[in-house]
Amino acid sequence: MAESFREQCSHPMSSHHHSASYDNPLLAELYDASETETLDVELLQGLIGDSGPLNILECFSGTGRILIPLVTSGHRVTGIEIAPAMAARAVEKIALLEDSARNRATIKVQDVLASNWGAGFDLVVLGANSFYELPSPETQERCIEMARSALRPGGKLFVDNNDYKGGWGRGPFGQERVIFEGAGDDGTYGRWTLENLRFDEAAGVLHMNHRWHTRTSSGEEHFSEYLGSKHPVTASEVSKHLDRHGFHILEFFGDRSGNPHTSDSQRAIFWAQKR
Numbered sequence: 001m002a003e004s005f006r007e008q009c010s011h012p013m014s015s016h017h018h019s020a021s022y023d024n025p026l027l028a029e030l031y032d033a034s035e036t037e038t039l040d041v042e043l044l045q046g047l048i049g050d051s052g053p054l055n056i057l058e059c060f061s062g063t064g065r066i067l068i069p070l071v072t073s074g075h076r077v078t079g080i081e082i083a084p085a086m087a088a089r090a091v092e093k094i095a096l097l098e099d100s101a102r103n104r105a106t107i108k109v110q111d112v113l114a115s116n117w118g119a120g121f122d123l124v125v126l127g128a129n130s131f132y133e134l135p136s137p138e139t140q141e142r143c144i145e146m147a148r149s150a151l152r153p154g155g156k157l158f159v160d161n162n163d164y165k166g167g168w169g170r171g172p173f174g175q176e177r178v179i180f181e182g183a184g185d186d187g188t189y190g191r192w193t194l195e196n197l198r199f200d201e202a203a204g205v206l207h208m209n210h211r212w213h214t215r216t217s218s219g220e221e222h223f224s225e226y227l228g229s230k231h232p233v234t235a236s237e238v239s240k241h242l243d244r245h246g247f248h249i250l251e252f253f254g255d256r257s258g259n260p261h262t263s264d265s266q267r268a269i270f271w272a273q274k275r
């Protein structure tokens with residue numbers, strides 16, 4: 001299966017220095033159609049409460065699933081997003097908002113690790129498994145460090161990830177699973193699959209092969225594939241990063257309904273304050 005796919009690819013296998021590339025308009029469209037979760041946004045809105053319009057930075061902002069509701073609630077929000085196709089979709093949706101809301105949103109297309117995030121923010125959001133986009137504990141910690149620089153004194157940080165419990169080393173490896181699949185507005189079919197290749201136990205890094213297949217309504221096909229890697233982060237790692245970079249943990253949830261974190265929790269959601 002893998003061999004036949006490789007033969008069909010128009011490019012030799014490339015390597016992506018982060019977990020995955022979302023830079024394709026159809027992929028962004030399929031992402032939007034399948035990622036419609038609102039619980040995390042409601043949890044975040046509840047934590048913000050009625051503290052007034054805030055100046056918020058959301059890193060890994062994608063198509064604006066979290067950013068847009070924050071903007072429509074009256075906050076000024078800057079998003080940082082590496083994939084132009086994801087950013088473009090967010091910009092299209094922002095353009096449909098009423099004038100005042102539209103003017104409160106800014107999207108910057110850049111790698112969060114490449115440069116400074118700006119300063120003076122009231123809140124930084126690292127939501128929706130942001131850390132699973134990154135290849136190492138060092139890059140994840142770097143985000144916490146950069147969040148600190150971007151926040152005003154007393155500013156808040158929201159970090160929401162799966163709480164890794166181990167076991168990725170047991171596989172399964174060599175099995176392709178579908179991440180997104182479907183047809184876009186123009187009838188083009190797209191399918192993004194992922195195959196776990198190996199887990200480096202010492203470094204705690206999963207190496208994966210991503211495959212992207214499209215077929216237009218007239219039957220023209222395109223195949224591409226690339227390698228990516230990610231570090232599955234634990235609650236205790238995030239907790240240590242927060243402590244090391246001068247954050248006080250105000251709340252620690254184990255799910256997006258706002259229940260307290262326990263050793264069985266599937267998620268690790270931190271609401272922290274810059275000391």
Ligand SMILES: C[S@@+](CC[C@H](N)C(=O)[O-])C[C@H]1O[C@@H](n2cnc3c(N)ncnc32)[C@H](O)[C@@H]1O
Nearest residue numbers: 022060061062065081082083086111112128133
């Ligand atoms: C799973 S999506 C989440 C998007 C959005 N926050 C949401 O909850 O719907 C992750 C996004 O992070 C972006 N991303 C991954 N690595 C990045 C990086 N190093 N810098 C900026 N954005 C990145 C991806 O392009 C993708 O749009």
